Amino acid sequence: MPELTTDFQSLPEEYQHVIRLAEGTYKITVAPLQLLVGGWSGAVVYLVSVSFGETKRVEHCILKLDRKGKNAKSDEVTRHNTVLTKSTPEFAREHIAELVYDRVELEGAVAIFYRIAGQSLLNYLPLSKYERQSQLKTLFAQTNTVLLSEWNKDSAFEQAVHPQMVLKNWLGFRLDAGGNTERFLQETCKVDPDIAGLLINGHVFPNPLLYARKPEAWGKARSIDITTGFIHGDLNTNNILVKFADDKESLEGYYLIDFALFKEGMPLLYDQRYLEMSYLMHAMSQVSFAKLSNFLMLLAVADVPDPYKVPIEVSGVSAVIGSARSAFSAWVEANHPSLHDDLWGQYWLAGVAAGLAYTHKAGQPDEQRLAGLMYAAANLKRYATIFKLPMPTNVELLYDENQRATIRKAQQNEAAKK
Incomplete structure (x- = not known):
């Protein structure tokens, strides 16, 4: 040969x-x-x-x-x-x-x-190759249309599903005792996987791994109606091939590849949030972890982060994510307005699952896995806020940027002495 x-x-x-x-x-x-x-x-x-x-x-x-x-x-x-x-x-x-x-x-x-x-x-390129903000906003909005209005235009509904079961459907083996996610919390983050809450930059968040595993962690949380259908299962930024017209703004072609994890009859919205998580991981190479962690925390308090509070380094990322969420909001209002709260609840749960899926990736750098865990926690807190669930009182420290900066400075001082 x-x-x-x-x-x-x-x-x-x-x-x-x-x-x-x-x-x-x-x-x-x-x-x-x-x-x-x-x-x-x-x-x-x-x-x-x-x-x-x-x-x-x-x-x-x-x-x-x-x-x-x-x-x-x-x-x-x-x-x-x-x-x-x-x-x-x-x-x-x-x-x-x-x-x-x-x-x-x-x-x-x-x-x-x-x-x-x-x-x-x-002229076809994977989504990951596009950097122009206007093109990315178009692509993320179009993804919502392709997945919901076209591929799943005949989606079904399941009534009164407990939120923990929704997460379990998406995450499956990733929740196993002794698995990658549990070990990451224990060995890398030095956090008890069964702790109810996580402290991140001075704020309390529910522990997404515990809530995904145990229905009792949810207390009296009500069940929700969910939309179900086809999911790609691995919709990262390399699994979408797109082509723009000569004007660089009009989308001429949009194709999905690699259906190795395709499933039917699954809770929807996971693909959109997994793509968002993949995009955030790509953005990590261009901003500091501190800036990204602050941005992830803002995701817990609003559907679209306040542009005046977003670090300038991630303002473009925020705008792209905002376009995706605006497209989802428009779909809900046009098709299922009476299910607004439940479908947004499913959207936030899908973010929890996408974040934990990245935390589970043992081959990824620790900072990316930590970002996935923080993303999951932020989405879970957003869900808890909408459905008025109490924040946990039993918490352990997951991440504190001030403490991290102090440790980093001490390490630099030690290195300078040698």
Whole structure:
């Protein structure tokens, strides 16, 4: 088998091996044309040229390389076809990228090839590549429309569901005793996983792990009506391919990829909040953790943070999140105004689940996992405020920026003495 091109030779070995396996399995030769995503999340996305065996026919595809956890399914073709079967033909044509081959797996690495029927892929980029605020606002608002008004336009409702059960449906094994999330609280944060409350920068927040595990933690909280349907399950900023028109503002194409965690009959809104969490993790590379933590705390007191209170470094991030929430608010008012409180409650619970899902990611940096936990706590506090639930009185310190700054200064002084 010929050597991989120079561009591919710079990839981690497991990605090189899985590309070679794909070439051997499908009798193809893969050449990179453009790197679309690489780095921060571990995923790598290329525009590639694929030459088919003896015919030498050439086609352009999107190649996604990623690492999959134990919860990812291996029957990608079956699940992808299920999505196509369950979705309307119009939705499939306009928003689901075609799977060229069954996905290839080796040593925990995964390679998936996609095409978009009848279109050039040259101007399609993952959402993570867009930085212009106006474009991001458009994309986050459009995501709400795609997921709720199009994909789940025939969504169902479940009546009188306890909020803990809603969280359990989304989080599943992530709540297991001795799991990654519990160990992160115990070993890294030095917090009792069963403590009722967490102290963050001097403010009390309910402990999202406890509330997700135990219905008794909720006291007399009432059940809520929830909307259910299809969820993607892993809607991060690399799993949406988009194309803007020449004016850079009009959206011309919007496609979802990687349905390995697709489920039906699930509480909705998780995808929107998981995308928001993914976007916040991406933003962490550009702002200090202190600024981000302050912003996360503001998410607990308003649907859209007050722009005059938001640190200037995250004002753009705040505006993007605001566009997503405004789109959701408009959907609620247009379709289910009498369920306003319950659907917003489901929205905040979805934020709790998305934050805990990131806390569970053992391979991520501790600061990202801590940000996920704080995000979950902020969303849970927002839910508690809406439904007038009391704040816990038994609390432990999770994070204090002043204390952290003091420790950091002491460490710097010690280092200077050496």
